[in-house]
Amino acid sequence: MIRICEVGPRDGLQNEKTPIETKQKIEFIHKLAKAGLKTIEATSFVRPGAIPQLSDAKEVYEGLSDLTGSGEFPVLIPNTRGLENALECGVRSIAVFTATSNSFTLKNTNATREESMERIRAIVSALRSLGMQNEVRIRGYISTVVDCPYEGPQDPAMAAEMASQLLDLGCFEISLGETIGTAVPADIRRLLDSVLASIPAERLAGHYHDTRGTALANVFASLDYGIRSFDSSAGGMGGCPYAPGAAGNLATEDLVYSLERSGMTTGVDLELLAEATSYIEQAVGRPSTSRVYQALKAKRK
């Protein structure tokens, strides 16, 4: 069984300029859950105004109350204020984020790499003060693990060191973000050779962007290393707003198709997934970049 963390509702929508209605986001997440996705990153509790598309985080999360018993709906938490707001809504699964590149965290979060780790430590401390450290699952994102759009190649040892720190802080899993989609399998092997020296494969996830069409090849390289958890976005929506030229998360359709065809189980129904993508594609007003979604659509015609 492969674990898929669907990031479409958060990472996919956050850069879309067309405002998506709250009820559409809620409907989208319901359709994704119906397709069999068990982990769906729902939204981000950022400062109101920071990402206009996600300013309805509270309302979106509250619209999932009928689903939360049957899946995990993590939300992105940038700081302790975000944590407080999320906990108030009943959030019990959060994602924290940093990057190997100092330039990237500065541009992305207005914090040095060390300050971004400090924010994560503050979030964990706050949870402990509230006595909730065992009730809230924390997932850690590390971005720019291979290349940074500003700094270029990153030392795999930095990803390994940060992943260890995040696990020590209590993260149950570290998602390794290949943020700008430049990596090929050789890069992923170099990264994993370093990270797996200190961290078991079961604690890692691959988050690979498909900007240059290499994401699936990187998934297969990771499978060879024992990685069984991957992030993707329905229809391939989203990417990273702070990485010039970056476009497109790995599409969940492409990931699911490839894994199932390879004899692995994802629990996801491709036809139902395509319905979720079709729904949000219309709301966003931009066609999906997923090859499998396009092939499914062509077949139906």
Place this chain on the structure above:
Amino acid sequence: MIRICEVGPRDGLQNEKTPIETKQKIEFIHKLAKAGLKTIEATSFVRPGAIPQLSDAKEVYEGLSDLTGSGEFPVLIPNTRGLENALECGVRSIAVFTATSNSFTLKNTNATREESMERIRAIVSALRSLGMQNEVRIRGYISTVVDCPYEGPQDPAMAAEMASQLLDLGCFEISLGETIGTAVPADIRRLLDSVLASIPAERLAGHYHDTRGTALANVFASLDYGIRSFDSSAGGMGGCPYAPGAAGNLATEDLVYSLERSGMTTGVDLELLAEATSYIEQAVGRPSTSRVYQALKAKRK
């Protein structure tokens, strides 16, 4: 060094409904050659009217006379009549084609699989009668090596058997066509386990369609097996007109990027290649599906 057979001018253009002018095709091929591509499938000597887009085969080939000393410009040959016409134009590199699937050859060429092999034998015999068997290079295509759109899964043993026959007939290389783009690395490994039992890797090429985004992963799987020759199409244009839902050859840009980034040499300049794609994209009036081409364009903006 990886050998790339660029199939854009033939496979890429043959299904385009917008008529492309002969001089545009010639210019396109010149731009591809300038980008460093050494093998460019130029056109197909089919019966006039069979593929309207390629009815100017003679004129296109004659427009390449300044290039033929510095590269190989194979043309597709369906039968002895096509061979005669091609030889008259000075063609010295041809490609012949068949498929593992009987239903596919019937729909595609109005011949059974055995009849399609018979046509190839007739082409080779005609070359021998003319005493030109040592002057003309013959490449063999086998389509539907993994799945057929009409028959479904194909037995790898059939591809192996047909590849052996084609080599015995004098083909210098067999291109294994994953025609409908359903394959994942496990399929390619199963195929190569069978074919490589009787044929050395140096005599094989991978021709993988990117319909479901898996072509690059299949290239990497093939590299592990020692395959060093791949077919692709500038901008990802083309596919197969007889395969429902099929869209998109592997883009040469995506292939070149991935190989070069992996430390291999292709001899292709990506920027110049993108110029060729940009040129033909405008002529065709349909945007390229190549991820790398799109990323290069986004970067320039």
